[in-house]
Amino acid sequence: xxxxxxxxxxxxxxxxxxxxxxxxxxxxxxxxxxxxxxxxxxxxxxxxxxxxxxxxxxxxxxxxxxxxxxxxxxxxxxxxxxxxxxxxxxxxxxxxxxxxxxxxxxxxxxxx
Amino acid sequence: xxxxxxxxxxxxxxxxxxxxxxxxxxxxxxxxxxxxxxxxxxxxxxxxxxxxxxxxxxxxxxxxxxxxxxxxxxxxxxxxxxxxxxxxxxxxxxxxxxxxxxxxxxxxxxxxxxxx
Numbered sequence: 001x002x003x004x005x006x007x008x009x010x011x012x013x014x015x016x017x018x019x020x021x022x023x024x025x026x027x028x029x030x031x032x033x034x035x036x037x038x039x040x041x042x043x044x045x046x047x048x049x050x051x052x053x054x055x056x057x058x059x060x061x062x063x064x065x066x067x068x069x070x071x072x073x074x075x076x077x078x079x080x081x082x083x084x085x086x087x088x089x090x091x092x093x094x095x096x097x098x099x100x101x102x103x104x105x106x107x108x109x110x111x112x
Numbered sequence: 113x114x115x116x117x118x119x120x121x122x123x124x125x126x127x128x129x130x131x132x133x134x135x136x137x138x139x140x141x142x143x144x145x146x147x148x149x150x151x152x153x154x155x156x157x158x159x160x161x162x163x164x165x166x167x168x169x170x171x172x173x174x175x176x177x178x179x180x181x182x183x184x185x186x187x188x189x190x191x192x193x194x195x196x197x198x199x200x201x202x203x204x205x206x207x208x209x210x211x212x213x214x215x216x217x218x219x220x221x222x223x224x225x226x227x228x
Contacts, residue, residue, distance in 0.1 A: 038156075042222060103155060
C-alpha cells in the first residue's frame with residue numbers, strides 16, 4: 001500500500017468547510033484512496049473512497065488531483081461532532097480480505 | 113448497514129487475570145476479522161488476523177500465547193488477553209470485512225482495557 005502523509009492537526013470553525021489534505025505521491029494505478037475517521041474512544045468509521053474521479057456522499061466530498069498524487073477530504077459544514085482523527089489510506093480494492101493499515105492521521109478540531 | 117458489535121466496552125481487571133473480548137458481526141458473515149490495539153495518542157496497530165475455522169495470523173511482536181484468538185463461527189471472534197499486566201492496558205478494536213467492494217470494512221466500538 002502506498003504511503004500517505006497528512007498534517008498532524010487542523011482547526012476549523014463550526015459551520016465552515018473543513019478541508020483535510022493527504023499526499024500519496026507513490027500511489028499506483030490500481031490503488032484507491034480511502035478516508036476513515038475515529039472519534040475519541042470509538043472505532044473508526046468509513047467516510048468515503050475514490051479512485052480518480054471526485055466523489056461525494058452524505059458525509060463528505062473527496063477531491064483527487066489529476067495526477068492522483070494528493071487528495072482532499074471536504075466536510076462542507078463542519079459541526080462539533082466532526083471533531084475526530086481523520087485517516088487517509090491508500091490501497092488496492094482486493095477481492096481478498098486484507099487489513100487496513102492506519103497512519104498517524106489528522107486531528108481535526110472543530111471550534112465553536 | 114453492516115454492524116460489528118464489540119463487548120465489553122470497558123473492563124478493569126487485576127494483574128495476572130485473563131479477559132475475553134467478543135466481536136460479533138450482527139447482520140453478515142465474516143470469515144475474516146482483524147484485531148487492532150491502540151495506545152493513547154497513537155494510531156491503530158494490527159495485532160492479528162482472525163480466520164473462521166483456522167488459526168489466527170499474528171503480527172510480528174505480538175505473542176500468540178498471550179493474546180488468544182478464537183474464530184469458531186462466521187459471526188463471532190474472541191480475543192482473550194491472558195495473564196494481563198498493566199502494560200496490556202490499551203484500547204482494543206475489532207474489524208470485519210463486509211463486502212468485496214467499496215468500503216468493505218466495519219469496526220467495532222472498541223474495548224478499553226485497564227489492568228490494575
